[in-house]
Amino acid sequence: MAEAPPYTLPPARSRVTEGLRAYRMIAGMWIRSTLAYRTSFVLTVCGNVLLTGLDFVAILLMFSQVDALGGWTLPEVALLYGLSVTSFGAAQLAFGSVGSLGSRVRDGSFDTLLVRPVPVLAQVAADRFALRRLGRGVQGAAVLGWALVAADVEWTATKLLLVPVTLLCGAVIFGALFVAGGAFQFLAQDAAEVQNAFTYGGTTLLQYPPTVFGRDLVRGVTFVLPLAFVNWVPAAHLLGRPYPLGLPEGSAFAAPLVAVVCAALAGLVWRAGLRSYRSTGS
Amino acid sequence: MTDAFIALDHVEKVFEVRRKTGFLKRERRQVRAVDALSFTVERGEMVGYIGPNGAGKSTTIKMLTGILTPSAGRLRVAGIDPSRERTRLAHRMGVVFGQRTTLWWDLPLIDSYRLMHRMYRIPDARYRDNLERLVERLDLGDLLDVPVRQLSLGQRMRGDIAAALLHDPEVLYLDEPTIGLDVISKTKVRDFLRQLNADRAVTVLLTTHDLQDIEQLCSRVMVIDHGRLVYDGALAGLHGAGESERTLVVDLARELPPIEAPAPARVVRVEGPRQWLAFPASESAARLVAQVAARYPLVDLSVREPDIEAVIARMYTERGGTPVAEPS
Numbered sequence: 001m002a003e004a005p006p007y008t009l010p011p012a013r014s015r016v017t018e019g020l021r022a023y024r025m026i027a028g029m030w031i032r033s034t035l036a037y038r039t040s041f042v043l044t045v046c047g048n049v050l051l052t053g054l055d056f057v058a059i060l061l062m063f064s065q066v067d068a069l070g071g072w073t074l075p076e077v078a079l080l081y082g083l084s085v086t087s088f089g090a091a092q093l094a095f096g097s098v099g100s101l102g103s104r105v106r107d108g109s110f111d112t113l114l115v116r117p118v119p120v121l122a123q124v125a126a127d128r129f130a131l132r133r134l135g136r137g138v139q140g141a142a143v144l145g146w147a148l149v150a151a152d153v154e155w156t157a158t159k160l161l162l163v164p165v166t167l168l169c170g171a172v173i174f175g176a177l178f179v180a181g182g183a184f185q186f187l188a189q190d191a192a193e194v195q196n197a198f199t200y201g202g203t204t205l206l207q208y209p210p211t212v213f214g215r216d217l218v219r220g221v222t223f224v225l226p227l228a229f230v231n232w233v234p235a236a237h238l239l240g241r242p243y244p245l246g247l248p249e250g251s252a253f254a255a256p257l258v259a260v261v262c263a264a265l266a267g268l269v270w271r272a273g274l275r276s277y278r279s280t281g282s
Numbered sequence: 283m284t285d286a287f288i289a290l291d292h293v294e295k296v297f298e299v300r301r302k303t304g305f306l307k308r309e310r311r312q313v314r315a316v317d318a319l320s321f322t323v324e325r326g327e328m329v330g331y332i333g334p335n336g337a338g339k340s341t342t343i344k345m346l347t348g349i350l351t352p353s354a355g356r357l358r359v360a361g362i363d364p365s366r367e368r369t370r371l372a373h374r375m376g377v378v379f380g381q382r383t384t385l386w387w388d389l390p391l392i393d394s395y396r397l398m399h400r401m402y403r404i405p406d407a408r409y410r411d412n413l414e415r416l417v418e419r420l421d422l423g424d425l426l427d428v429p430v431r432q433l434s435l436g437q438r439m440r441g442d443i444a445a446a447l448l449h450d451p452e453v454l455y456l457d458e459p460t461i462g463l464d465v466i467s468k469t470k471v472r473d474f475l476r477q478l479n480a481d482r483a484v485t486v487l488l489t490t491h492d493l494q495d496i497e498q499l500c501s502r503v504m505v506i507d508h509g510r511l512v513y514d515g516a517l518a519g520l521h522g523a524g525e526s527e528r529t530l531v532v533d534l535a536r537e538l539p540p541i542e543a544p545a546p547a548r549v550v551r552v553e554g555p556r557q558w559l560a561f562p563a564s565e566s567a568a569r570l571v572a573q574v575a576a577r578y579p580l581v582d583l584s585v586r587e588p589d590i591e592a593v594i595a596r597m598y599t600e601r602g603g604t605p606v607a608e609p610s
Contacts, residue, residue, distance in 0.1 A: 009373050
């Protein structure tokens with residue numbers, strides 16, 4: 001055995017490129033781990049579709065008794081539901097694992113991620129990547145598809161474009177919530193439930209029209225935790241309804257800006273959390 | 283500046299521990315896990331790093347690997363400040379945590395290696411060479427296609443060590459690499475590490491509770507206690523280690539007065555029918571067992587190897603309980 005030839009480091013790459021690459025590799029490993037138990041995988045995906053679909057069943061049951069909810073018809077509420085659940089499903093698929101960071105910190109296995117040459121956030125996000133979570137997004141997208149056809153929308157090119165943009169921004173906003181909530185677990189490892197209240201609680205809240213909630217709650221969900229931009233505001237534009245809180249006409253297109261701000265804040269919170277972990281080790 | 287390969291200069295790590303003392307009331311207390319720790323390790327050295335639980339071993343390793351940021355002092359590994367350039371250093375170091383695997387539980391062993399290949403961006407030819415060499419040296423040939431969950435502890439440890447070395451690190455940190463392994467696995471791991479250090483000049487720092495790891499592998503041992511270095515030098519110089527004792531535990535048929543064992547063996551403890559006999563580690567246990575069995579009604583017996591804790595405890599008693607402040 002000869003002495004190792006002189007070591008040359010691989011060329012430096014941007015952290016984003018490295019992160020995406022690492023995410024793909026690790027998620028791929030988890031998918032293959034899951035597929036080691038193929039039947040179990042198929043069953044959990046089906047279970048996931050059915051379980052997350054129960055929320056929509058609840059809405060259908062309500063509409064079997066009433067014609068409108070807060071003044072919104074069934075296809076209109078379905079539009080809210082579809083936008084909220086599809087973007088949440090995508091965010092949960094990509095970042096949901098950050099929510100179980102606390103258990104990694106508690107059992108000490110988080111340290112094994114820190115000795116690898118790839119960004120930690122990518123590793124944590126791809127950790128235990130669960131393809132079964134596709135179930136929620138698929139089910140949400142199906143409802144959304146039906147709502148887009150059934151709801152009374154006067155389609156224009158702008159409105160057509162608004163749908164994918166809204167979904168993308170919604171996913172980013174929810175993703176930022178997952179990351180920020182995960183970072184909070186550096187400080188309080190048992191805080192997963194706090195995060196769940198905002199993420200899962202948030203997506204459930206958004207399945208109903210803003211008109212059924214109190215004004216203060218709507219204010220909070222618009223200005224403090226800007227979930228209103230996931231669906232309430234853009235849906236109001238699509239349907240030609242008055243905006244919640246009398247927001248200006250252009251606010252339906254503010255979602256990209258809101259999403260970028262959320263992502264940047266989540267990035268800062270993540271960095272602060274990681275720095276705190278590395279100085280306290282707990 | 284010409285640093286040694288690993289250089290610590292008055293490194294400190296202070297944790298703030300908050301303890302609940304009542305409803306919402308908390309007491310803050312500072313714990314100095316590592317205190318003014320200074321040492322250097324040259325490239326190619328193989329050093330044992332030992333100390334009782336909670337002495338600061340893991341904290342030191344975590345600072346060396348960049349997991350934790352030191353509270354004070356200067357720390358360099360290969361000229362790099364680990365806490366500032368964690369990912370850059372990661373390409374040049376390997377870490378094995380004895381009690382947790384980094385391998386993919388449900389997938390064949392080879393899949394974990396393929397991931398390392400891509401994650402560390404190891405050039406293809408180099409990966410192939412290293413894999414082939416490690417598989418041969420660590421006897422992994424038949425295990426590559428076996429899911430990790432089906433491996434024995436010893437097999438998995440060998441698998442973990444290979445995973446930590448595929449990218450040709452210059453330094454390898456091993457945290458309890460032989461914990462829980464059977465004698466044959468321990469021997470395999472030790473043989474491999476000795477060869478790795480000799481042939482490829484990899485710097486190795488290992489923590490262990492097993493004195494034999496140190497005896498067989500390390501020319502140098504550092505002892506840490508209460509966050510301070512209390513010994514740094516050859517194992518032979520460690521008081522008590524040279525003449526360490528093993529313990530023969532015998533269960534007699536009934537309670538009896540202390541066994542009159544042939545010197546230098548002696549009874550150190552009696553508890554009902556069970557008695558503990560200390561005897562020099564260098565002597566055969568068989569002879570002592572035969573002598574005891576010939577004269578006493580023996581029901582059961584076991585032999586305990588000397589451990590690090592015992593050596594350190596003896597070190598203190600022989601020095602009158604005061605650790606040296608600044609070892610050479």
